[in-house]
């Protein structure tokens with residue numbers, strides 16, 4: 001007789017032991033519970049497969065990491081951060097959900113929501129740009145997910161269109177939390193401690209995101225805060241409407257220079273309300289940047305529902321932005 005705790009990763013099997021006494025045996029999900037399909041994509045340390053739960057026939061994405069490679073590349077911490085972060089972010093439709101983890105002697109396995117719509121970057125490349133309605137819809141979903149993340153004490157630190165996946169309803173699922181910073185969880189004080197490492201001069205040299213989206217404070221004084229995710233948000237809104245990120249130099253160094261000097265301009269015809277929003281996110285001083293609440297109340301998101309209704313709305317048809 002077998003019953004599954006609702007939503008738990010455990011299957012509990014009721015059996016009789018040698019003396020005929022009924023015992024409960026917990027059986028964790030493992031590789032044999034899934035049939036693996038095609039590769040969905042590859043990362044630096046991972047391969048992601050389409051997989052089907054043999055019992056429920058539900059489809060998942062399973063991210064497989066090879067232990068030997070993780071150890072060689074000194075990414076063991078990344079593995080734990082991704083798992084701990086995803087375990088904190090289980091109640092939001094805009095965050096990719098981690099259902100189970102398990103391992104065998106060579107690999108680690110993360111069973112995740114299947115995002116069959118691919119990456120937002122891929123969609124953007126196909127349409128070139130997004131019109132205002134699409135930018136407002138995807139911007140609002142990303143913002144709603146950031147609001148939830150920050151409320152759970154998680155700073156993503158590497159937000160970019162590649163890390164915004166889409167599910168089969170073309171709704172947002174943010175992924176890639178291995179480089180997130182976990183603030184101490186108010187309910188669990190000894191948690192937290194992102195992957196900051198100490199530098200020679202005693203400052204904590206924490207992780208640096210992807211050049212085009214990294215915030216000036218991370219470049220100038222190695223400190224990341226929730227405001228760093230909102231800098232990246234401003235870059236993403238600009239990129240959806242302009243078809244390219246605001247800061248892009250011929251090299252990483254030149255990109256960094258443009259960021260710390262706030263060197264960017266808007267293409268002609270860029271929508272005025274979006275321009276005002278971007279200008280108030282791309283502020284060098286983190287404390288002077290718009291907060292999430294201010295962004296949600298900004299005229300660009302006028303009459304845009306946030307919260308539950310936002311996730312029930314049908315995704316708009318993708319259209320490019322055509323300057324007037």
Ligand SMILES: Nc1ncnc2c1ncn2[C@@H]1O[C@H](COP(=O)(O)OP(=O)(O)OP(=O)(O)O)[C@@H](O)[C@H]1O
Nearest residue numbers: 040041042043044045046048061112113114115176
């Ligand atoms: N839940 C998912 N559903 C569908 N595709 C996914 C899912 N997660 C990741 N992918 C795809 O698999 C590929 C590898 O993703 P993964 O997160 O393992 O590495 P990455 O973060 O993209 O690369 P890197 O580790 O170098 O940053 C990506 O192209 C991504 O689009």
Ligand SMILES: O=C(O)[C@@H]1CCC(=O)N(CCc2ccc(Cl)cc2)[C@H]1c1ccccc1Cl
Nearest residue numbers: 067070071076079080083101102103108109
């Ligand atoms: O935190 C956990 O849930 C378990 C705890 C037990 C365990 O052994 N692991 C794997 C730890 C680990 C991390 C990196 C490498 Cl290269 C090897 C093992 C952890 C683990 C298992 C599967 C997938 C991810 C992780 Cl972190």
